[in-house]
Structure formats: C-alpha cells, structure tokens
Amino acid sequence: MRAMVFERVGQPLRAVQRAIPEPGPGELLLEVHACGVCRTDLHLLDGEVTISQPPRVLGHQIVATVVGEGRRVGVPWLAWTCGRCRYCRGERENLCPHARFTGRDVDGGMAQFAVADERFCFAIPEGYPDEQAAPLLCAGLIGYRALRMCGEARRLGLYGFGAAAHILAQVARWQGREVFAFTRRGDEDAQRFARELGASWAGSSVQAPPEELEAAIVFAPDGALVPLALRAVAPGGTVVCGGIHMSDIPSFPYVDLWRERSVRSVANLTRRDAEEFLALAPRVPVRTKVTTYALEQANEALADLRAGAFSGAAVIAL
Ligand SMILES: [Zn+2]
Numbered sequence: 001m002r003a004m005v006f007e008r009v010g011q012p013l014r015a016v017q018r019a020i021p022e023p024g025p026g027e028l029l030l031e032v033h034a035c036g037v038c039r040t041d042l043h044l045l046d047g048e049v050t051i052s053q054p055p056r057v058l059g060h061q062i063v064a065t066v067v068g069e070g071r072r073v074g075v076p077w078l079a080w081t082c083g084r085c086r087y088c089r090g091e092r093e094n095l096c097p098h099a100r101f102t103g104r105d106v107d108g109g110m111a112q113f114a115v116a117d118e119r120f121c122f123a124i125p126e127g128y129p130d131e132q133a134a135p136l137l138c139a140g141l142i143g144y145r146a147l148r149m150c151g152e153a154r155r156l157g158l159y160g161f162g163a164a165a166h167i168l169a170q171v172a173r174w175q176g177r178e179v180f181a182f183t184r185r186g187d188e189d190a191q192r193f194a195r196e197l198g199a200s201w202a203g204s205s206v207q208a209p210p211e212e213l214e215a216a217i218v219f220a221p222d223g224a225l226v227p228l229a230l231r232a233v234a235p236g237g238t239v240v241c242g243g244i245h246m247s248d249i250p251s252f253p254y255v256d257l258w259r260e261r262s263v264r265s266v267a268n269l270t271r272r273d274a275e276e277f278l279a280l281a282p283r284v285p286v287r288t289k290v291t292t293y294a295l296e297q298a299n300e301a302l303a304d305l306r307a308g309a310f311s312g313a314a315v316i317a318l
C-alpha cells in the first residue's frame with residue numbers, strides 16, 4: 001500500500017510502499033477513504049509533541065470502511081486506553097497515562113489501509129460524505145469537549161478560527177450561544193467566514209470584543225492569546241486552551257485572573273465525547289468546509305495548514 005510516513009523531526013513526510021497491516025485480536029482492518037489533517041500533525045513534525053518510535057504513519061481523523069464488511073467507521077486520536085487506572089475507571093480515559101494515540105503511538109490514516117482497535121472506532125453519521133466527515137473526528141470532537149468545559153456560558157469567544165472553531169461556531173449557535181471570533185490581525189477572510197457561520201462579531205485577537213465574554217476557547221497555539229482572552233472574559237469566566245501544544249504563556253497581572261476567572265486545558269477525548277458529538281453533529285447539522293489533497297500531497301496540506309492558506313479543514317482523500 002501507499003503511505004506517508006514521519007521519519008524524523010523537521011523533515012517532510014516520505015511517500016513509501018508498505019505491506020498492508022495485519023489486524024491483531026480485537027482490531028479491524030480498514031480501507032481508508034479520507035483522513036483529516038490536524039494542527040497536532042504540525043506539532044509532531046516539529047517535535048513539539050514526541051513520536052517515540054518512528055517511522056510512523058500520521059493522521060488521526062480517519063474515515064474508512066471495514067475490509068470484508070463495508071461498514072463505515074471513524075477513528076479518532078484516542079487509540080487505546082488501559083481500562084484499569086484511576087482515570088479510566090473515573091470516566092476520564094482521556095488522561096490515561098498508558099493511553100496510545102492514533103498517528104503518534106500507532107500508525108494512522110495517511111495510508112491506503114490502517115488497523116484500529118474496534119472499541120475505539122465509531123459509526124460515522126449518515127449523510128456526511130467521507131471528506132466532510134473526517135474533520136468531525138478531532139476538530140469536532142475535541143472542540144466539543146472544549147465547549148463542554150465552557151458550561152452554560154452564553155457569550156463565547158473563539159480564538160483562532162480554523163477547523164475546530166468553524167465546527168464549534170455552528171454547534172454553539174445551535175445551542176443558543178452568541179459567538180465572538182478572534183483571528184490573526186487583518187485576516188479578513190477568516191473573519192468573513194466566521195460571520196457567515198453565525199458569529200455576531202469577528203475581529204483581531206488584540207481587539208476587545210464589544211461585550212464581555214462569559215467563556216473563551218483558545219485554539220490557536222499562541223500562548224500570548226491566553227492573557228488577552230482572560231482580559232476579555234467577565235468575572236467567573238473560563239478560558240479553555242484547546243490544543244495539545246502552545247507557545248509559552250506570558251506573565252500577566254493577577255487582577256486579570258481575580259474574580260474567579262479560570263484558565264484550563266483540554267486534553268484528548270473520551271469515547272463518550274465521540275459518541276455524544278457524532279450523535280449531535282447531524283442534528284445541528286454541522287457542515288464542514290474542507291480542502292482536499294491527494295495522499296502524496298500530504299506535505300502540501302501540512303504547509304497550507306501552517307500558512308493558514310485555506311478556511312475550514314484540510315482532508316486527504318484516497
Ligand atoms: Zn487532532
């Protein structure tokens with residue numbers, strides 16, 4: 001089969017021919033049809049998140065059919081958990097210290113075939129073409145977990161309007177929340193896109209929103225956004241950091257945190273997050289905007305993601 005493989009930090013993925021993987025006990029052999037590209041893949045390429053045993057096939061938003069059955073499934077970032085630790089037993093398997101992740105600890109979906117533990121595969125809602133479904137599997141469901149951490153906040157800020165925010169804006173509007181979108185200075189395309197998706201205000205991240213926010217989610221990997229977001233939220237508000245890696249957060253005066261504001265991160269996902277979000281998405285209904293690339297164009301997709309060259313999400317179509 002054809003696969004795009006990570007070999008070393010700082011080097012582009014390499015196109016290789018590999019044997020089709022053999023499924024072990026409890027695993028499914030999957031024919032991949034689409035695989036979303038995620039900012040985490042850039043962090044892996046750059047060594048900000050470590051791949052301990054390269055070479056590795058990246059890609060953790062896999063839409064595939066089960067070979068021999070034809071049933072369509074999605075494979076997310078969470079590939080395996082121990083089931084025994086206090087986190088697994090306490091409905092927080094996203095924090096399992098033994099967890100393995102798709103496209104980091106086990107091979108992912110930037111290949112014609114993949115294997116996955118059946119317990120961590122999910123039915124893809126009908127009505128979504130493969131390419132449109134792929135971004136639901138990380139941007140959507142980790143974004144959904146971040147949104148849940150915002151509680152009942154009605155005025156929601158989204159910092160960084162990429163794949164996750166374009167999905168979350170639709171969910172938040174459907175839930176009756178008001179969305180404020182913050183983008184890079186002068187990124188008028190992203191601001192227009194946010195307004196099209198129902199944001200009541202869109203501007204640059206250094207601007208103050210017209211009203212105080214009740215919560216904010218920071219998707220962009222820029223730590224300098226955290227104090228800005230804290231300053232934009234009202235007393236009692238939460239700032240949720242939605243990414244796996246962020247540049248250092250600069251110091252800020254305590255008064256910006258005081259009055260029971262909080263800053264927290266969101267890590268990975270649980271299977272419950274996936275089940276809930278994949279049931280919710282078609283009810284909204286969430287529509288994803290995707291730019292598709294061939295498998296051999298994976299490096300181009302990653303470069304375009306880094307450059308902010310498209311709005312919505314990048315997906316590799318096989
Ligand atoms: Zn991801």
Ligand SMILES: [Zn+2]
Pocket residue numbers: 081082083084085086087088093096097098099
């Ligand atoms: Zn565990």
